[in-house]
Amino acid sequence: MSSTHYAQHGSVAVIRLDNPPVNGLGHSVRTGIVEGLRKAEADPSVKAVVLIGSDRAFSGGADIREFNTPKALAEPNLGTVIHYVESSSRPVIAAIGGACMGGGLELALGCHFRVAKAGAQIALPEVKLGLLPGAGGTQRLPRLIGVEAALNMIVSGATVPSEMFQGTPLFDHFVEGDLLEGALAFARVVVEEGRPLKRVRDLTATHPKPEAFFLYARTAVGAASKNFPAPLKCVDAVEAAVTKSFDEGMKVEREAFVNLIQTSESRALRHAFFAERAASKVAGVAEDTPARTIQSVGIIGAGTMGSGIAINFLNAGIPVVLLEMKQEALDRGLASIRKIYEGQVAKGKLKADKAEQRFALLKPTLSYDDLRQADLVIEAVFEEMSVKEAVFRKLDEVCKPGAILASNTSTLDLNRIAGFTKRPQDVVGAHFFSPANVMKLLEVIRGEKTGSDVLATLMQLAKTIKKTAVVSGVCDGFIGNRMIAMYQREALLMLEEGASPRQVDGAIEAFGFAMGPLKMADLAGGDIGWAIRKRQYAERPDMRRVLIADRLCEMGRFGQKTGSGFYRYEPGRRDALHDPAVDAVIDACRKELGVTPRKLSDEEIVQRCVFALVNEGARILEEGIAQRASDIDLVYLTGYGFPVYRGGPMLYADSVGLMNVVRAMEGFAANPRGHRDFWKPAPLLARLAAEGKTFN
Template structure:
């Protein structure tokens, strides 16, 4: 199969890239480009070549469907294709529209001439996968737009409009209107005027103070790169463009690329990239499953969560009606939403006109009657089953047939909530993470009777509101909170055993988490965790009590919201401060429980917290609550601050080696006597077979 269509138009050979949706540079497409050039070279009537993509994309770069297959390295590789373009004696014009990214931009830079629509988006985003451009990008781009601009683009991976580089050799012309027609006109002009071929390899790179610039670049990039090796390798490669001959620079670029692709950081970033895409695929829900139109959304609750949820839909241009029991609560919610938009306007991230337009989509009500024609209603009320029951019984009696009834519950039994209606097939969990208008994760909870149509609609809607939707089955806490409960339990138990809150947070943050578990508990609110624990104590009386955490909550220390939790906080400042009162409580609990404190290493802290996630994640996989290990990883990368450069808890376990993880679990089982540390059967099985989660 050839993904490049060849056609001769009035003496110009047109090679059209046809590998939708974004013309990924598959083996077939690469082969087609080379065959097209050969065909044009053999045709005496062909005087020039135009390479063009679709309106949506010239090329988005590598074809991700070929990753981890032999086709990735099959000849012609992209460097080979670019060499063919570079060396042909026919003028080759790249006609660029839509997006032109990664290998697509490298392909375009291998052509002799380039024209583009001004709004075309260009980028070399390889650094976001822990890599650098590997087909000449670090050597050609500096020759076309200068060292400084090229460095910024390559190190950041940022997407920018073609218009930014008007007047540079990157684009010979920026054109409006029909791109192919413009390209044919330009190509004929090149032939008629007998313009010399502009090979980027022959261009010179210069900078007035190269040594000072690269010293500054290395220092500034190194300061922000931290756990990621790729940005500094990008600096090294770009430096070669000014210090070495072109071919030597290309050779170094390939060497650096080969080094990076072997790093655990790149593997983690590539894993996250694919995990994000895999999360949208549901094994038993076909891609052509019918979906429902969502044109009106109701939100119950105008608190921080409810108003945050509303903002997502307003941003997507979907009208939202918020319901509350009292006008004062509605007013506070509207003020919060308005404040978010005013903040974005002040920072230049939104125009005043856009903010007003979005606020114009918002309405409020004190009556369920105004939800009669809603397509979707999401409740964000207090996390109590009795409260949820009243809400869903009322929604069932009020909302039109076919309306989707969603709960934002973070832990409660969705099947029980659905049973409060006569339409459980229309009930689903949409668990947003706080702040709901910022956090990317949306846990989509599939009830026992949730219809495939409702599930498909919810996943489609997640994309529309720019969330990463991940499907979870029903269990206490679903995927994310069920696992984080074990993670935080271990942190709290280690406080009783001898560690301090500060040591635990520092060890976990050094591992790479955005925030340690004790600081996270204070941020979320101690009362929330306490309410869940009290429910667990009641449901399972033999549950191990977390005495320090419970005692602090009994004292009214709920974290940042009350100015004191495991840490104390000064008014208007979120910085956690050491509090001797907490030390006193910890010491008191240890004496009451007959615990002799011991020295706990940072390694034990990391292993007990992270391997608690892994062991519970393995149980979740085995129970079918999560479809795949990468779904668990993407939940933790997008919702819980797990270090991206480690790829998520399940990939981290794969990197450590499941045999080593299992041995650590057995060690803590013996040390603590806690049956939780018995390795999950799936983990033990995979370890025994020498396999991995991912």
């Protein structure tokens, strides 16, 4: 099947891109465009050429299916295609509807004329992959919409509606009605009037105060993107559009692109991009599996988590029934949801009428009977199996056949929970992360009997509520919390050995985490981790205790919620302040354990925390809990604040070298206070390291 179609409408040839879903500029598309132009050039009856895509997309840019394959670089490459377009003796008109992004926009910029429909979306999003536009985008766009507007678009990668640039040279005409008919009519006018061919490269990009502007731009962009080199390279390239000839500017752009594509930051961002797309493919669930219809949602529990979950569905226009057992708890939940919406209105992020419309979709209740018609019910109650059992037995009794019953459990056995019902095929885990209305990650937990259509529904629904969904098998803690327990364990053991809370958190934050492990524990609530540890101590009597954390919890120091944890917190503030009382607890625990404190380096702190994640991640992969290493990376990038520019724990281990990871672990195992079994490399990690391979 051809990826382009050539047709003639009188004196106008039409080259239609046909590479669903977004007309990616794959090799067959690029070849088809060049062949179509040659055909038009050879036909004296053809006076103009229209280049058009579909209503959904002119072109979304590079075809991601060809990334890292020979086809991605094969001639004609995009630069060659644009040269053919630009040097055509016939006027070439780009007809833009839907998405016109990346290389697709660069192709349109190479055309002599551009017509568009209002609502078409344009962007140069390459910076989000740690790159810059590499086919002339940094040189042509400033010549059409102005230097400042172009730089803002390129540095941010933002998508903007076409009508924002109505009246600029970017668009020659806006079409009402059918895009092709409008483009053909415009092409005939160009031919009849004998309009000269407009090559963007022949225009000039100017700024009244270029030196001052680019000095300011570098300062602002550098401050906002300190861990990413691409935005500053974008500034360099756009400056070249102003200060150099077009060909010299293209050379600057090309050199920057080649340099950036080799950086670890770009590799990490591209890895995250592909990881998100891979995560949507679930083993054993065919892409055409029909999803169940979700028109109403029930949520049990109006606490912080339940309220946050409710907001996701209200924002998507899905009615929510919010159930609590006591009126005062229900009132607190409603007040919390209203407060969040009022805050968004106050900040100008949401119009007041929209906030009211969303809030009006919420029905509070104290009765399970109001859940009878819900298509999906999510429980967000206390993390204790007996509580979950009571909820699911009741749901099994009241919910209609075909309703999906989801648990927001973060650690408990989903198969046991499903066993409390007579419909285990309808039970699934939907583990949101706090604050649920903000955090992107949704762990979808697949039980032994969870139906394929239930999984397909949850994955589709995640997109509706703007979450990144990753499927996990059933184990204690699933992917994210099972691994984070190992990370937290090492952080706590290093407190015993001689590190301070501030040093541990400081080293991890310097590595790039949004928050250190002890601050994170205080934010989540120490009582939550303590409850999990107590359960695990009972289930595994040989499990090593984490004495300092347990002792602080015994004192009622549960973190920010109580004003004290590993740090102290002043009322109304979230600043983690040093607390001498914690020093006293740490000193007492060290004496109790017979530990002489030693000095730990920041490097050791980072390696022990991160490699603990990696080793447990390898076990999770080998056990089939996670489908792929990139799923684990995605969990940590979207749910745990792992630095995006490092690509996630598994990709970071790949970049360090798995042999080096294993060597470091051998050193930690030799530590007198270390745990030899803990630092024994997972079989998968040991095997890949020995074979010189990687996780990804």
